[in-house]
Structure formats: structure tokens, C-alpha cells
Amino acid sequence: MVDPVGDSLGLLVFRVAIAFGIGALVGLEREQSESGGAFAGSRTFPLFALLGALVQAFFPSMLAVVVVALTIPLTVAYVGKVWLERDIGLTTLMAALLTVVLGAMTTHSERGAVLAVIVAGVVTAILSAKGPIHGFADRIDERERRASVKFILVVLVVFPLLPDRELEVLFGLNPRFVWLMVVFVTGLSFVAYVLSRVVGAKRGIALTGVLGGFVSSTATTVSMAERASQTPSLYRVCAFSTVVASLVMFPRALVEVAVVNRELLPAVAVPLGAMTVFGSIVAVAVYRQAATTADVETEIENPFRLRPALFFGAVFAVVLLVSESAYSWFGSSGVYVTAFVSGLADVDAITITLSRLAAEDTISQQVATTGIVVGAVANTLVKVGLVWLLGTYQLARLVTAVLGAVSIVGLLFVVAV
Template sequence: MVVPVTDPLLSIAVQLFIAVGIGALVGLEREQAESGGSFAGSRTFPLIALYGAVVQAFFPAVLPVALAAISLPLTVAYAGKIWIEGDIGLTTLTAALLTVLLGALTTYSSLGTVIAIIVAGIVTVLLSAKGEIHGFVDQIEPEERRATIKFVLVAMVVFPLLPNRELEGLLGLNPQFVWLMVVFVSGLSFAAYVLSRAVGAERGIALTGLLGGFVSSTATTVSMANRTSGTPALYQICAFSTVLAAIVMFPRALIEVAVVNPALLPHVLVPLGAMTVVGLVVAGVVYWRSTVERGIESDIENPFRLRPALVFGALFALVLLVSEYANDWLGSSGVYATAFVSGLADVDAITLTLSKLAADGTITPEVATTGIVLAAIANTAVKAGLAWILGTRALGRLVTAVLGVVALAGVVLLFV
């Protein structure tokens, strides 16, 4: 008797095939890395992925029991591997148990299949990047490691405990939203910090300015200015790094707007995008004219530190309150004044604030856009001032000229 190939049958066959593929992907990596040893490899991993897929497809109610059942022989087999080979790492055992769940996900739903494929890719990358990950961790000082762990723990513990509503005692602030913005900005900076440490100490100048701008454009400016004080001949290449760090502030602001208020992004994209393009073109000319070919190390510190995060949270809350009251009392002119003054110290706080106010309907998208651009121009002016005060005159003139053109582009677009 020939069984017709129906749609459900074809669907489950594809899902089982994907489960086997996921198991093979992880198993091949373990076998190639020789981490599975006598425990599991290119045959065992596909089988345990298929095990999870079949159980979920036909006996979903007993999946927890099935997982516990396979965990026992896997644990015994791994204990034997430890006894024979002396390898006490738990990575392969963990990967094996996770592969069972990934197999089950493939037959759970269409979304589960997609998630299983994505997670399998992440798992494979993590497993194959063992040397790079351990090398990166070894580069981090113990103090920075403790600071990161402390920040992550505090962020995870504090966030769910904060009330997710506007409190009259805090003048209408939402504590959970404020803390969420603190974690978001710190996480954005930490991503750049990880990249900066991963590429090693001998970074190129472009990467110094780029990553330094995402972590702290002000710190990068100070570092470059101090460098020219000791070695004036480096003023052109230091100017390039300074300008690039300042320009990165604009795409960083666009990312923040996209997260908090995506509807505002088209309004802000034109002026900040134009300032970015103009800045990159002029900075490229500066780089092309420079004859010095050497890397410059900026003083980039781990942004996952509790005190700066709390300071930013307080600043963000203050700017949010001041902006709301300034809009109520003085209208759009009050928002512009607040944005400019706030931008002198930090662009992130005012960008997030105006994005939220525009999302709530407190101010119009046009007012929010103008305020964000004014804050960016004010912060750009601060970079030029730091170059004059801490660096050489040559650095100050060059940075002021380049950032002046960038700021002029922003001003022109505000009135177009």
C-alpha cells in the first residue's frame, strides 16, 4: 500500500531533516575540535537531535521525562570520558543537552524551527571560538571583570524590582524606563568596548576613532589632544581620530531614536545622516593628507561601571523632567534651550528624552528633531573646545574647521 505524501507528512519530514542537520553541525564542530573525544561526535549529536525532534513531534507530553532519561546516560558517558581522558570541561555535555532541546524545537512549530536554526548557529560559533574567547577574557583586567559582573547583576536585579509606572513622588518619572535606558546606553558602549579589546592593542586609527566614539567620544578627544601635546607632529592623524569619534555620535543617536521612537527616525535621519556623510568626507580628506601611518591607542575603559551608570541615570531623569517642564512653561524654545545645554555634557540623555516625549505626543517630531540636532551641534562644539584647550593649536584649528563644516551642515538642514 502506497502512503500518499500529504502536506503534514512532508512538513514533519523537513523538520526532522533540519533537526538532523542541526545535530550534525554541532557534532562536526565538536569532533573537529577534538573536544568530544570518546564521548560524542558527528554521529551522536545528530541522533540526540533527532531524539528530541521525534519525542516533541509524537509524544510532546513526555518531553521532560525524555530529556531526563537521556540526561542520565549522557552524564554517565561524560563521567567516563573524564575518568579516561582527564578532561573535566562541561562544554560538550552542555552542548549535547542543548542539542536535544534544539531538535525538539524544530518540530514544535515553524517559529521554533527558525529559533532552533539561529540558536544552533550561535552555539556553533561559541564552540568554535574557544581560543578567541579565552584570549579576550585573559586581556581583561580582574578589576574590569568584577566591574562588569557587578553591573550586570545589579541591572538584572534592579530592573524587575522597579515599578513600571509614573510615580507622583518622582514628579511623574517611570523608574523602570529610566533604568532601561541606562542599561541600553551602557550596553551600546560595552559592545564597542568588547570589539576594541577583541582586536588587540595595535588598533588602526580609524578603528580607534570609531570604537572610541561609541564608548566615549569625549574620552577619545581628550586622549588624542594629550597625544599631540607630547608629539605635535601627529596633529593630523589625531585630528582624524577625534573627528571620527565625534561623527560616530550621530549614528549612535539614530540607533537610540530607532529603539525608543521608530516613528521619529525619518525626521532625524536627514540632518544627522547628512552631518555624518559630510563629516566622513572631510575627515577622509584629513586622513588622506596625513603622512603618518601608525596606530593610536585611545584610553577606552570598560563602560560597565556602576557609578557612571548611576550618574547617567540621574542625568537622564533630570533632562527628562527639565525638558517636560520647559516645554510646558516656555514651549519649543524651552526645549531647544534645554537640548543645547544638555548637549554640552551628553547627547544620549537628551536624544532618549526627546524621542520619548515625541512618542508620548508631548512635543512634535519637528521640535524633537531640532532639539536633537542642536544637542549634537553643542556637543560637537565641546569637542572642538577640548582640542584647543588640551591639544596643540594645529590640532585645534583642524578639528574646529572640520567639525565647523559638520555643524554648519546640520544648521542649514534645520532651516531648509
């Protein structure tokens, strides 16, 4: 029989050692958190991992049988834990079974060993974050929970049913790609939303700007403008948070470009990176002049909502069609006009659209880069307009100076290149 990890005894020992380390890591967490109790701890979990590793290395066909057989004593131990400690949580039981599988992955292949280490780190982080996770769940009201469940169900049901090809009836659009981008953009916002809820209601102005910017820089701008109107003395604090929220839009765009068209990333990273760095330096100067350490808060809504997701999908589809047609009819100037108009409403749509068109060689990388910067500048101007409309004169003047300079820096970089 061929050794699945090769003929080297040293390599096998190394993989088994990795399995032992994974089991020890999970076991220590379970014991320190006192979640394992009498069920399993720092000694038992390494044994689980070693069992999986050795069975996979020498008796791979028996792995399923071993896991099923192990389930019996684990179930008995779990029942005893419930009886003695009155704790019906299944987390430790599931962690034990998962540790066996992770141990088996280490001796399955090199890729399996690497993935096992990564998964073990994630599992340990999840296990140790019991308090924050439960706190986050408790802070979500019933309306948000229903909205999230509805969105996730629609994603799981709709996505597999959408055809993965360009349809003439939709003017050449690929429905599955459009919906995939909706899920991707919403997922980015949801990650920041989860972090904002985990951190809690009271958080510093920098964190408010960063998290608010990833979820909705527009909502953060409106919130800061209203806060400055209520308390004019906080205009520098609110200006800092507004600027940071706007700056976060640029790294977010870079993430989207990296996912859709990695080859375009170096070209786009230059102007957007310059805008981010320059804006951050000026924002720090504004922060240092703010003679307060007050916390600020913005209302960040759960992005896992069906109606906004469908709206973004419609906007993205229209922008994709219009951008391609505009380039065919009017050349690069048509793309720039489309980028500016689209950027007034949503910078994500134009960023993904131009990245996609550049990947298909419909437009050049230079046109795509300039269009993305133009869309970002347009969206930045919207923030400036909202501050003038809803905030105080001092706040509007400061935000205009900073974001105006940031926009000029971005445009100069694309013109120079």
C-alpha cells in the same frame, strides 16, 4: 492527536531537515575544534538534534523525560572523557543538551524553527570563539571584574523592584523606564568595550575611533589630543580618529531613537545620516593625507560601573523633566535650549528624552528632531573645545574645520525641513 507542525508531511520533513542541519553545524564545530574528542562529534550531534525534533513532533509530552534519560549516558560519556583525556570542560556536554532542545524547537512551531536557527548560529559562533573569549577574560583585571559583577547584580536586583508607573513623588517619572534606559545605554557601550578588548591593544586608527566613539567619544578625543601633543607629526592621524569617534555618536543616537520611538527614526535619520556621510567623506580625505600607518590607542574604561550609571540615570531623569517643563513654559525654543545645555554633557540623555516625549505626543516630531540635532551639535562643540585645550594648534584647526562643517550640515538639514 494533532500534528504540532501541521498535516503536511513535506513540512515535517523540512523541519526535521533543519534540525539535522543544526546538529551537523554544531557537531562539525566540535569535531574541528577537537573539543568533542571521544565524547561527541559530527555524527553524534545531528542525532541529538533529530532525537529532539522527532520526540517533539510525535511525543511532545515525553520530551522532558527523554532529555532527562539522555542526561544519564551523556554523564557517563563525560566521566569517561574526563578520565581518558583529563579534560573537565562542560562546554561539549551543554552543547549536546542544547542541541536536543534546538531540534525540538524546529518541530514545535514556525517561530520555534526560526529561533532555533538563530540560536544555533550564535551557539556555533560562541563555541568557535573559544580563544578570543578566553583572551578577553584574561585581559580583564580584578578591579574591572568586580565592577562588572557589581553593576550586573544591581541591575538584576533593582530593576524588578522598581514600579512600572509614573510616580507623583518623582514628578511623574517612571522609575523602571529610567533604569531601563540606563541599562540600555550602558549595554551599547559595553558591546563596543568587549570588541575593543577582543581586538587587543594594538589596533588601527579607524577601529580606535569607531569603538572609542561607541564607548566614550569624549575619552577618545582627550586621548587623541594628548597623543598629538606628545607626537605632533601624528596630528592628522589623531584628527581622523577624533573625527570618527565624534561621527559614531550619530549612528549611536539613531539606534537609541529606533529603540525608544521607531516612528521618529525616518525624520532623525535624514540630518544625522547627512552629518555621518559628509563627515565620513571628509575624514577619509584626512586619512589619505596622513603619511603614516601608525596604530593609536585610547584608554577605554569598562562602562559596567555603578557610579557612572547612576550619574547617567540622574542626568536622564533631570533632562526628561526639564525638557517637558521647558516645552510647556517656553515652547520649542525651551526644548532647544535644554537640548543644547544637555548635549554639552551627554547626548544620549537628550536623544532618549526627546524620542520619548515625541512618542507620547508631548512634542512634535519636528521639535524632537531639531532638538536631537542641537544636542549632537553641542556635544560636537565640546570635542572641538577639548582638542583646543589639550591638543596642538594643527590638530585643533583640522578637527574644528571638519566637525564645524559637519555641524553646519546637520543644522542646515533641520532648518530646510
